[in-house]
Amino acid sequence: MNSGSTSGTRIYNGRMSRLNDDTVWFAPMVEEYARYLRANMGLSENTVRAYAKDAVRCCTALHAMGISGFEQVTTDALRDWMAQEAQITSRTSLARRTVAVRRFFGWMAEHGKTATDPAAALHIPKAAHYLPDVLNEQQAQTLMEQVDDEAGARGAVAQPQADGEQHDGKAQTPQQHALAQRDCAMVELLYATGIRVAELTGLNMADVHADNRTIRVTGKGNKQRVVPYGIPAQRALDAWMEHGRAVLAAVSSGDALFLGSRGGRIDQRIVREVVHREAQRAGVPDISPHALRHSAATHLLDGGADLREVQEMLGHSSLRTTQRYTHVSIEQLKARYAQAFPRA
Structure with a gap:
């Protein structure tokens, strides 16, 4: 070199x-x-x-x-x-x-760099098929309640106090409260939209459209899509954008939606740490941000969403990728059947 x-x-x-x-x-x-x-x-x-x-x-x-x-x-x-x-x-x-x-x-x-292509004859191994790890709907609800409670996001939007506030029995500094609001908004948005962690960290303030509760996401191959989200995620985003973000903001923040503790755009590693930590605190199975994506897709299909609508929401180029979640739903149905039906 x-x-x-x-x-x-x-x-x-x-x-x-x-x-x-x-x-x-x-x-x-x-x-x-x-x-x-x-x-x-x-x-x-x-x-x-x-x-x-x-x-x-x-x-x-x-x-x-x-x-x-x-x-x-x-x-x-x-x-x-x-x-x-x-x-x-x-x-x-x-x-x-x-x-x-x-x-x-x-x-x-x-491109003429080599005379032949020795890799052309390589057989691509067939990847093992697996069902993605997901939370059930009750576990997802428990996780969302956990992050909402930590941020004070359920009910009225929490106002950060200058001298720290009482939260779950623990006094919080303004920065600690801002971080809790950020973590709540990230986890709520990951589950509400099913976006990838890289897509979350790449979001800018201008990508959030609160008037119709959608975000503009830049996915793989720089392809953009619009993804809706619900009222709980909107409440968490409002608390973060209107109050928490200003506490962490610095010169390096730019238009980044989610910030690290020093004010720069948040790193994917931090997002993963937040999701693992909150899952542990909520007492639900240990999951990654990608498992929240899997959970969102599965729960949408369980709720009757169309497969192609879920494909569009997740940004899958192939419908076959989205179809994995139908198998998860079937497996969960079989498990519930075995538990509930007397002649299972």
């Missing part, structure tokens, strides 16, 4: 810095591929980073096999890499990495 290049560290999360010049024969090509994805495919930075990381992972394994250039890569070598990966990763991850590697080598062949 050229000594003046810094993109490798950014793309690969620092992994390239641990490789010497002899082992990074593939780095310039991966960096060029990442630039192509950004400029021509309209992919998000997270997606570009994931593709580049998978390409680096494969090339690093090829280097360990004694390969020092793309012209030396064969289909058998790539199959050996897949065999190694199969020993240490899930079928779902292996399938994703194989797709990424096929696209990388396909791009090189298509």
Whole structure:
């Protein structure tokens, strides 16, 4: 890699810095591929980073096999890499990495970087089908009540007190109360809309349309969609936007809807920590933000929503992805039947 290049560290999360010049024969090509994805495919930075990381992972394994250039890569070598990966990763991850590697080598062949495409013959493993983890409706209600109570969001909108306020028996500073209002708004909105955590952290103030209770979401591939939300989420958003956000706001805040404790746009890691913590406090199964997305989709379908409407709301490009939640609903129906029906 050229000594003046810094993109490798950014793309690969620092992994390239641990490789010497002899082992990074593939780095310039991966960096060029990442630039192509950004400029021509309209992919998000997270997606570009994931593709580049998978390409680096494969090339690093090829280097360990004694390969020092793309012209030396064969289909058998790539199959050996897949065999190694199969020993240490899930079928779902292996399938994703194989797709990424096929696209990388396909791009090189298509653009004349290599004479052949050794990855074209790779068979993509069939990912194992699984039912997403979800909360049932009562558990989701319990979780929402937990965050609402912590923020004082149920009933009238809570007003932060300058000298701290009494909340669940504990005095809160204005910042602590603002954080509770933020956490409540994030959890309520995740469940109410089923949006991805990356979509939540990317929201701006202007994306919230309180007049018709919708948000404008920028999803995968920078595709935008409008998603509705309900009155409880609106109440939590009002408390955060009208009172809590101003407490945390700083020069670095910009138009970001949700802020970290230092005023910058909130990080996805913080959102995940909040959801795990609140689930534990509420006494419901430990879940991730993505499990809230699964729960929202399942409960919508249980309530009679049309499958294509749910697909549009979640931003799924394929109806098949949305159909997973119909299986979850059927499994829950079977479980309730077994509990309730005397001849089950």
